Amino acid sequence: MAPAKVNLFLEVHAKRLDGYHELETLLAPVDWFDTVYFKDDPRGQISLWCEVAAGSHDRKRGGRVSIPEGPDNLVVKAIEALRRRAAPTRGARLGLVKRIPAAAGLAGGSSDAAAALVAANHAWQLRRTTEELAEIAAEIGSDLPFFLGPGAAICRGRGERVERVASLGQLHLVVVAPPDGLATVDVYRACRPADSPRPIEPLLDALAKGHLDKAGRLLTNRLQSAAARLSPWIERAEVHMDQTDVLGHQMSGSGTSYFGLCRNATHARRVARQLGTRGLGRVRAVRTWG
Numbered sequence: 638m639a640p641a642k643v644n645l646f647l648e649v650h651a652k653r654l655d656g657y658h659e660l661e662t663l664l665a666p667v668d669w670f671d672t673v674y675f676k677d678d679p680r681g682q683i684s685l686w687c688e689v690a691a692g693s694h695d696r697k698r699g700g701r702v703s704i705p706e707g708p709d710n711l712v713v714k715a716i717e718a719l720r721r722r723a724a725p726t727r728g729a730r731l732g733l734v735k736r737i738p739a740a741a742g743l744a745g746g747s748s749d750a751a752a753a754l755v756a757a758n759h760a761w762q763l764r765r766t767t768e769e770l771a772e773i774a775a776e777i778g779s780d781l782p783f784f785l786g787p788g789a790a791i792c793r794g795r796g797e798r799v800e801r802v803a804s805l806g807q808l809h810l811v812v813v814a815p816p817d818g819l820a821t822v823d824v825y826r827a828c829r830p831a832d833s834p835r836p837i838e839p840l841l842d843a844l845a846k847g848h849l850d851k852a853g854r855l856l857t858n859r860l861q862s863a864a865a866r867l868s869p870w871i872e873r874a875e876v877h878m879d880q881t882d883v884l885g886h887q888m889s890g891s892g893t894s895y896f897g898l899c900r901n902a903t904h905a906r907r908v909a910r911q912l913g914t915r916g917l918g919r920v921r922a923v924r925t926w927g
C-alpha cells in the first residue's frame with residue numbers, strides 16, 4: 638500500500654545552481670492509497686502493468702492523465718536504478734492499482750516508486766539500508782525518500798533530506814482533487830522564491846500542542862500563487878473552501894489538489910459532503926497515516 642501525502646507547510650528558498658529550489662516542507666502521509674504489486678521475474682526482465690481503480694477520475698484513455706506503463710513510470714525508473722546498482726541479473730513483474738489522482742501534488746507516483754524499492758529490496762534479498770535506498774530514491778525524484786519511512790517529516794534540500802517528526806498528532810483533512818493536474822516543473826518555474834521566508838517552527842509547535850485553530854492559520858504553501866496563475870482550479874477550490882468552516886486550507890505540493898484542515902473525522906466528512914456537490918473534482922475526507 639502506497640499512501641498519498643499532503644504538504645502542511647512548503648516554503649521555497651533560493652534557486653540552486655543545479656536548477657532545483659531549496660525547500661523546507663512539512664509532509665504528512667494520508668490514508669489514500671495506491672496498491673503496488675511486485676513479483677520476481679526469473680527471466681531478468683522488468684515489466685509493469687497499471688490499472689486505474691474503478692471510481693477514480695484518472696482513466697487510461699480519454700481521461701485526465703494517462704499513467705505510463707513503460708520506462709517513464711517512476712516505479713520502473715526506481716527499480717531499474719536499484720537493479721543497476723545492486724542486482725543486475727534480477728527481474729520483476731510490477732503492478733499498480735492507481736487510486737491517488739496523478740499530477741495533483743499528492744505524490745502518488747513517488748509513493749508507488751518508494752514502495753516498489755522496499756519490495757525489491759526484500760524480494761531480491763539485497764539487505765540495503767533505508768539510507769542506501771534513499772540515495773537511489775533521490776535520484777528518481779525529490780520526494781521519494783520521504784516515503785521510505787513512516788509518518789510525517791520535515792524535508793529540506795530539494796526535498797530529499799528527511800527529518801521525521803513524532804509529535805504531529807492525527808489530523809483530519811478534506812482533499813479536493815480537480816480533474817486537471819499541473820506539472821511540478823511548470824509550477825516551480827512560475828514561482829518566485831520567498832524574499833523573507835516563513836519559519837516552520839510556529840506550525841510545528843501549534844500541531845505538537847494540538848492547537849488546531851492556530852495550525853490552520855499557519856498553513857503555508859509558497860507554490861500556491863504560481864499554481865493559481867497556471868490553473869483556474871486553485872482559485873476555485875480556494876473560494877469554495879472559504880465557504881466552509883475548515884480551520885485553514887491550501888494547495889498540496891505543486892497542485893492542483895487542495896485541502897482543508899478539520900477538527901475531527903465527523904467534521905471532515907461533513908465538509909466533504911458539502912464540497913462534493915460543487916463540481917470541483919474528487920473530494921475525500923482523509924486522516925494522516927502512519
Ligand code: C5P
Nearest residue numbers: 656657658660778779795796821822825
Ligand atoms: O525531483 P522531481 O522530479 O520531483 O522534480 C521535478 C521538477 O520540479 C524538477 O525538475 C524541478 O524543475 C522542480 N523542482 C524544483 N525544486 C525542488 C523540487 C523540484 O525546482 N526542490
